[in-house]
Amino acid sequence: MVNRRDFLKGIAGGAGAAVAGFALGSSTDLMKEVEGRTFENLKSMVEAPPSEAYLLVDREKCAGCRSCMLACSLVHEGKENLSLSRIQVIENPLAGFPDDLVQEQCRQCQYPECVAACPTGALSVDEVNGNVRLVDEEKCIGCQRCIEACDQINNPARAAWNHEDEYSLKCDLCIDTPHWEENGGPDGKQACVEICPVNAIKTTDQIPVQIGQKGYKVNLRSSKWKELGFPVE
Amino acid sequence: MNGYMGKILRLDLTNKQKKTISTSDYEEFLGGHGIGSAIFFDAVKDKTISPFNPKNVITLMTSPLSGTLAPSAGGRTEVQGLGPQPYPTEWFTRSNFGGRFSAMLKYAGYDGIVIEGKADKPTWINIVNEDVVFEDADGLWGMDTYSTQEEIWKEVSGNPSNSPEDREWYQKDRGRDDGRTTQKPAVVAIGPSGEKKSRIGALIHEAGNAAGQGGFGGVFGSKNLKAISVLGTNSIEVADPNALMKAREWIHENYEYDEEDPECEHPLDYGSFPGFSFITDAPGSGMGFWPKVEPARPQGCLSCPKNCRMRTESGYGSESICVEVVMYGGQSPKERYKSANLAQRHGINVYPISTTGHKYLYDLYKQGFLGENGEVETDLPFEKYGEMEFIRALLNKISSREGIGDDLSEGVVRAAEKWGRLEQDLSSGLLQRPNWGYPQHYDPRIEVNWPYGSILGSRDINEHGFNWDIHWIPQVSTMLGLDPVFDAEEVVDNVSNAVVPFEGNKSMFDFGEDNIYSKDMVKTIAWQRYYSRSWKQSVQYCDWFFPNFHNPSNSPTNQGFTPEAEPKFFNAVTGRNISFKDGMNIGKRIWNLDRSIWALQGRHRDMEKFADYVYEVPKKAPYFVSSKQNGEWKWENGKGRTLDRDKFESWKDRYYEFEGWNTETGRPTRGNLEELDLGYVADELEEKDKI
Ligand code: SF4
Numbered sequence: 001m002v003n004r005r006d007f008l009k010g011i012a013g014g015a016g017a018a019v020a021g022f023a024l025g026s027s028t029d030l031m032k033e034v035e036g037r038t039f040e041n042l043k044s045m046v047e048a049p050p051s052e053a054y055l056l057v058d059r060e061k062c063a064g065c066r067s068c069m070l071a072c073s074l075v076h077e078g079k080e081n082l083s084l085s086r087i088q089v090i091e092n093p094l095a096g097f098p099d100d101l102v103q104e105q106c107r108q109c110q111y112p113e114c115v116a117a118c119p120t121g122a123l124s125v126d127e128v129n130g131n132v133r134l135v136d137e138e139k140c141i142g143c144q145r146c147i148e149a150c151d152q153i154n155n156p157a158r159a160a161w162n163h164e165d166e167y168s169l170k171c172d173l174c175i176d177t178p179h180w181e182e183n184g185g186p187d188g189k190q191a192c193v194e195i196c197p198v199n200a201i202k203t204t205d206q207i208p209v210q211i212g213q214k215g216y217k218v219n220l221r222s223s224k225w226k227e228l229g230f231p232v233e
Numbered sequence: 234m235n236g237y238m239g240k241i242l243r244l245d246l247t248n249k250q251k252k253t254i255s256t257s258d259y260e261e262f263l264g265g266h267g268i269g270s271a272i273f274f275d276a277v278k279d280k281t282i283s284p285f286n287p288k289n290v291i292t293l294m295t296s297p298l299s300g301t302l303a304p305s306a307g308g309r310t311e312v313q314g315l316g317p318q319p320y321p322t323e324w325f326t327r328s329n330f331g332g333r334f335s336a337m338l339k340y341a342g343y344d345g346i347v348i349e350g351k352a353d354k355p356t357w358i359n360i361v362n363e364d365v366v367f368e369d370a371d372g373l374w375g376m377d378t379y380s381t382q383e384e385i386w387k388e389v390s391g392n393p394s395n396s397p398e399d400r401e402w403y404q405k406d407r408g409r410d411d412g413r414t415t416q417k418p419a420v421v422a423i424g425p426s427g428e429k430k431s432r433i434g435a436l437i438h439e440a441g442n443a444a445g446q447g448g449f450g451g452v453f454g455s456k457n458l459k460a461i462s463v464l465g466t467n468s469i470e471v472a473d474p475n476a477l478m479k480a481r482e483w484i485h486e487n488y489e490y491d492e493e494d495p496e497c498e499h500p501l502d503y504g505s506f507p508g509f510s511f512i513t514d515a516p517g518s519g520m521g522f523w524p525k526v527e528p529a530r531p532q533g534c535l536s537c538p539k540n541c542r543m544r545t546e547s548g549y550g551s552e553s554i555c556v557e558v559v560m561y562g563g564q565s566p567k568e569r570y571k572s573a574n575l576a577q578r579h580g581i582n583v584y585p586i587s588t589t590g591h592k593y594l595y596d597l598y599k600q601g602f603l604g605e606n607g608e609v610e611t612d613l614p615f616e617k618y619g620e621m622e623f624i625r626a627l628l629n630k631i632s633s634r635e636g637i638g639d640d641l642s643e644g645v646v647r648a649a650e651k652w653g654r655l656e657q658d659l660s661s662g663l664l665q666r667p668n669w670g671y672p673q674h675y676d677p678r679i680e681v682n683w684p685y686g687s688i689l690g691s692r693d694i695n696e697h698g699f700n701w702d703i704h705w706i707p708q709v710s711t712m713l714g715l716d717p718v719f720d721a722e723e724v725v726d727n728v729s730n731a732v733v734p735f736e737g738n739k740s741m742f743d744f745g746e747d748n749i750y751s752k753d754m755v756k757t758i759a760w761q762r763y764y765s766r767s768w769k770q771s772v773q774y775c776d777w778f779f780p781n782f783h784n785p786s787n788s789p790t791n792q793g794f795t796p797e798a799e800p801k802f803f804n805a806v807t808g809r810n811i812s813f814k815d816g817m818n819i820g821k822r823i824w825n826l827d828r829s830i831w832a833l834q835g836r837h838r839d840m841e842k843f844a845d846y847v848y849e850v851p852k853k854a855p856y857f858v859s860s861k862q863n864g865e866w867k868w869e870n871g872k873g874r875t876l877d878r879d880k881f882e883s884w885k886d887r888y889y890e891f892e893g894w895n896t897e898t899g900r901p902t903r904g905n906l907e908e909l910d911l912g913y914v915a916d917e918l919e920e921k922d923k924i
């Protein structure tokens with residue numbers, strides 16, 4: 001039997017990320033330098049084989065419960081700590097909707113600065129596991145160059161520091177989850193996606209527009225959401 | 234042990250001293266309320282002191298599940314101490330607030346904070362991991378609760394906003410070894426009302442998380458304590474991470490409202506009457522009855538699968554739920570939301586100023602008792618009653634203690650007493666305060682588990698477990714002009730299936746006029762007291778999500794997740810192996826400990842009586858509950874009912890007997906306390922001649 005939630009999870013459908021080359025954004029996106037990167041940045045970088053899946057989030061749907069962060073920390077580290085989550089949800093409870101909240105996930109960049117910056121090859125493109133950009137904890141020397149590199153293009157950096165076990169953390173789409181019996185990766189389950197109570201995180205196998213935010217911050221709201229009285233446009 | 238951080242912070246404001254207590258000394262009491270009561274019992278030698286005495290001890294306690302993925306238990310904080318709100322005796326009492334304060338406190342390394350003494354000048358407490366600093370709050374004194382939090386965010390993390398530049402990993406300088414965070418510190422603060430020692434001063438965290446009932450805002454004020462801020466980056470150890478994750482998936486798959494394909498939906502246009510979501514548990518349901526007037530998101534406490542609140546475009550009404558957003562009629566829904574924010578900013582407990590507060594004042598104005606030329610003079614703009622101008626003026630006066638505000642800051646009941654109105658108004662029901670001066674919540678003549686639990690305790694219980702099912706299901710449907718969406722029998726079955734150790738006893742949920750004084754109703758109350766003290770207030774599953782009896786998302790049986798879920802998450806996190814019933818027994822122990830503290834404060838069965846109107850004035854509006862009539866389960870309309878004084882007194886006999894308490898005094902006995910391994914408590918009762 002097909003589990004309905006599993007089915008809905010991969011909203012884009014299709015087998016593997018067949019799209020090669022890079023997905024350009026609109027001209028307004030090109031102007032955005034604060035998050036993501038500009039066309040100028042991209043030209044100078046080397047392309048890696050694209051990840052076979054990406055996390056998409058809907059910041060107007062998210063309820064700020066941080067269950068995704070707790071699930072991420074739990075399945076990877078076996079402990080609960082918001083500082084050890086590979087997805088960050090940041091709130092200003094006193095601000096007005098929708099500027100009160102952001103979900104910041106790793107973009108599995110087509111041109112991963114984190115991979116380029118890593119001096120040991122600990123952070124690499126895992127060709128066995130759907131080209132996900134991930135950290136081999138054994139090889140990580142803790143120089144934090146990946147974090148600094150990601151920090152240049154993302155606020156906050158999507159690569160994080162595990163200060164307790166001293167290695168860098170980044171989203172591996174749940175390939176390596178020693179504390180969870182499920183299999184992750186592009187074809188498996190992701191802890192954050194499984195747990196989100198309002199389905200404000202999903203995966204896609206289509207390469208999101210790399211420039212700016214739009215490719216990754218999407219609308220995951222359906223007509224049912226509207227019936228609850230919330231905006232869907 | 235897993236789930237606990239191992240130490241509790243003990244802060245003495247008088248001597249600016251910091252100590253820690255080992256949590257393991259108190260783990261037998263689970264967490265939250267249990268640990269709070271046990272520490273209070275040990276720390277306060279004379280329990281008859283005033284709540285404003287510097288020797289009063291206030292505890293803010295987490296649970297072993299705080300900061301974890303356990304559903305709805307991740308962010309709640311239990312607050313206890315002697316409270317200035319209960320009338321006539323200032324009982325040892327409790328409150329609780331949601332959000333994420335308890336989680337941050339755990340990440341900082343502590344299972345709780347115990348506060349004693351009184352600072353010599355305005356102070357706030359700044360906790361970042363192991364660093365605990367008493368900071369000068371001169372600059373914050375007088376600020377509202379929102380501005381206070383913003384100032385502290387800036388001070389601690391430099392992250393006051395959410396602009397892209399402010400989205401950073403903070404604590405960078407210490408981050409390599411101590412960890413970084415993108416999160417703002419979690420702050421709990423009082424407003425001007427608390428500073429002025431109001432008995433209805435609240436503790437406020439973020440936009441709408443409030444510990445209102447009890448008056449702990451006023452106690453913070455009396456201690457010169459403006460706020461506590463916590464930021465932490467430590468990990469909470471979890472005994473069985475896979476079990477915790479699987480358990481949460483189990484809730485997600487079977488019991489959560491599925492926003493993409495709901496099993497039970499609102500039968501009419503949702504925007505017109507969101508109250509139906511009390512039954513469906515849809516996101517945003519806590520905004521109560523109001524149509525959504527502006528764009529918003531649902532918003533939840535840390536780790537909540539329900540996300541009952543909202544955050545709105547204007548910010549008005551953000552995170553406020555239920556009575557907070559229906560506190561004041563206002564001219565438009567937006568004004569209702571606005572009034573909620575005003576109260577949160579002043580740090581005023583909304584319940585005592587809602588209908589049984591401002592409406593009572595308005596009634597006295599109409600009688601000519603209050604007003605420019607009234608017996609009690611006030612320039613409150615009563616001609617603007619219903620408009621923003623009135624509520625703004627009322628809140629300002631309470632907060633500043635200006636004019637009539639000085640009386641009202643003591644709470645409406647104490648004000649009425651001062652004005653010589655209390656007895657007559659409690660008897661006519663003009664002032665609907667059935668127990669300990671707290672506002673009427675659910676009807677004390679009909680849905681009796683609510684008032685019985687309240688009068689045996691120290692406050693309005695505010696525990697909805699049974700209430701969603703045995704009252705709201707028929708009530709909401711009737712308000713909508715529909716037939717109840719679920720049969721009384723199906724609902725009562727689901728409730729009674731779950732009430733271990735009394736499972737299967739359906740008569741416990743017969744709220745018919747005869748059965749409300751029965752032995753079965755003794756068990757209903759006992760079950761709720763034990764459940765609340767353990768799973769709800771110590772383990773701190775949220776009242777709006779637990780217990781779960783009738784769950785329309787789990788068709789076809791609609792059976793909820795109680796009693797399976799409670800120990801499942803607790804055991805996964807702590808590595809203990811306790812059963813639901815074990816938890817109930819610990820709840821009974823905590824309930825008896827509280828009962829002993831009240832005995833030490835002078836509690837006697839003669840005090841456990843409701844306001845006269847409950848016995849004398851019949852219920853006027855339709856009010857539905859489950860009952861069995863001629864062998865059939867029905868939704869009964871209790872309109873016209875009063876409570877019978879004598880029958881209630883004999884019900885008390887039955888309840889005291891069931892607990893093993895002295896039926897003359899209503900106090901615990903040595904035998905019953907020793908059975909609960911509370912011999913040391915019996916010793917103190919004996920020493921003080923209260924047993
Ligand atoms: S860690 Fe940063 S640079 Fe690396 S793939 Fe993720 S978003 Fe891109």
Ligand code: SF4
Nearest residue numbers: 072171173174190192
């Ligand atoms: S996909 Fe897995 S690793 Fe990535 S953020 Fe979600 S839970 Fe964390």
Ligand code: SF4
Nearest residue numbers: 062063065066068196
């Ligand atoms: S679990 Fe979902 S709703 Fe909760 S914070 Fe994460 S993305 Fe938002």
Ligand code: SF4
Nearest residue numbers: 533534537541775777
């Ligand atoms: S149900 Fe509401 S109040 Fe309770 S934990 Fe969830 S969001 Fe918070």
